[in-house]
Amino acid sequence: MSATLLEPETTQQDVADEPSGSVCGVLAEFSGPKELLRAAEMVRDAGYTKTDAFSPFPIHGMDDALGIKSTILPVIVLVVGLTGCAGGLLMQWWMNAVDYPFLISGKPLFSLPANIPVTFEIIVLTSAFTAFLGMLGLNGLPKPANPLFEQERFRGVTDNKFFMYVAADDPKYDGQEVVELFHRAGATWVDDVPNSTSPSRLPGAIKMALLVLFAIALVPPLMIYRARHTTSEAPRFDFFPDMDAQRYRSAQQSSDLFADGRAMRPQVAGTIAVGDFHENDAFFLGYIPGEDDEAPADEPAPADAAAPAAGAPAANEPDYVTEFPVEVTESLMQRGQLKFNIYCAPCHGLAGQGDGLVSLRAIELQQPTWVPPTNLISPPVVAQPVGKIYDTITNGRRKMSGYAAQIPPEDRWAIVLYVRALQKSQHASLEEIPEDKAAVLKNQK
Incomplete structure (x- = not known):
């Protein structure tokens, strides 16, 4: 192992000789978490920013070693949530106090406490969507193919391997300098990562399936639109009837369910209501x-x-x-x-x-x-x-x-x-x- 550390394995004689458009970065393997953490610090100090480290378990201090800054996602969620709050209040004010004012029992046309539930739901809805979509956008997802997954050696990262990666689109990227930097950091293996050979376009079958799902998703909105803009003599169909229609008896009606024939039941003798x-x-x-x-x-x-x-x-x-x-x-x-x-x-x-x-x-x-x-x-x-x-x-x-x-x-x-x-x-x-x-x-x- 010590000999391997002194002379790290490089699968190509000169990574820098590769055409700049044929590789997407340089990948290096290290013997353990301490060596990987030290390499990350050296890469950060060298000025590289588009880097990443891979290990089978979390390594304490790796974020600082890579120079990863705090994400701006919480600020984005806060701004969108406040916008949803203002939009929800404005929407309810316009609907209830301006567009269709309707006085009920002398209550004010617009009251802040009465509009809090809807406002709260809008805040939660907009914040949740922003957090989910913002996470995807800031992480560059979805990403159908990753060149690292095509490296046979990289598959051991989920078992007992530790890797460091520098992307070729880093502003300071120089293939030969990155290789030498990894050698100085104690890498046991260094190799360039070719661009992915996977097709960038979706297969035709997946496209067809997505198109069919989209067409099916249009059916409920079209049915709702038709129901709202047409008339019908047939009774409406309740998807969620709840307690709209109940088979209950009215006052003074008879019923064959009880021996006395009365639907209204007297209070049970000897009992007291709660x-x-x-x-x-x-x-x-x-x-x-x-x-x-x-x-x-x-x-x-x-x-x-x-x-x-x-x-x-x-x-x-x-x-x-x-x-x-x-x-x-x-x-x-x-x-x-x-x-x-x-x-x-x-x-x-x-x-x-x-x-x-x-x-x-x-x-x-x-x-x-x-x-x-x-x-x-x-x-x-x-x-x-x-x-x-x-x-x-x-x-x-x-x-x-x-x-x-x-x-x-x-x-x-x-x-x-x-x-x-x-x-x-x-x-x-x-x-x-x-x-x-x-x-x-x-x-x-």
Whole structure:
């Protein structure tokens, strides 16, 4: 091996004698990765730039040894991605706000958050194509034939061989100087690489196959174009029907699938739907079910015991809670005022006295079926426990329908708290009023 290193094998007596157009470069073999790394550094220091090194496994530091600079591909991908971002936003703005403005539920014609998904997809699409096509272009791919693959000795590069190559189109290329440089670097074998003898044109069979594939690829776009510009009485064909057409039953239809003949299935007895298990009865119902109507024996009956509603005996009423099952705070009071003004004030009035705008309008029109709303400040309502007022909001009373579907439990208790505040404001003594407010009232008298 040492003799081979001292006198490297050269298959031709003088590589420089070869015609410049008949070779594409010089290839040299080295005994190991260290020798290849050293040769790469020498070639780089000599000023050659169009070079490459080949080994059966990656060699640490080879990029620096060859003088390979960082690729510009990330910058290209960034620029194209930002261009796609701007183009996507501009496209959506033009379509939605300029070319075909369509107002939906008072929403703005163009809003940045609403257009982020499409913009993101365009960025990903343009960046991915740029990275793929840019990699091919910067690497000079595709390359149907490579002269190195025609070298019998070069095939060992995937096993245990190490090679260094200098291309003939390098600006500093001189065949004889490259050979001498490889000899000084310790090459065990040096030879020129003739130009590829493989035909540069694609075989006719491959051309025909590509032409057939191109013709087949045109069929779907042509079918879509025909469908968009022609009319037909036949139903459309869904390639991806998803859930557009389902064999489901409508309400109140019969079905022979079940023994009772009903398509609508009742709730299974003894089961509770997910999210409907309300363990705190005082909070969700306003009363304790299953207990006696009267207060428990170990607790005195409250002084403000509920007065029975008209036509409803007190014995049939549940055990309504008399204390708020939620923490009473200023924010809860403000929440109750907001919800009261939205849901209750149209009929009961802002002060709860039953003189809301809806009621006044019905009385003005002399509607025969109109029942005036309850005065929430009246003594019978004031005497009701908070649980009964909550139950009234939840399930309704007489002509008033329940609001359980519109108002969540927390907001119902907030409304009850605000009703209590309205009642307190109408029946409060002068001593219970703050001094600053009491002074104003005294001056008004």
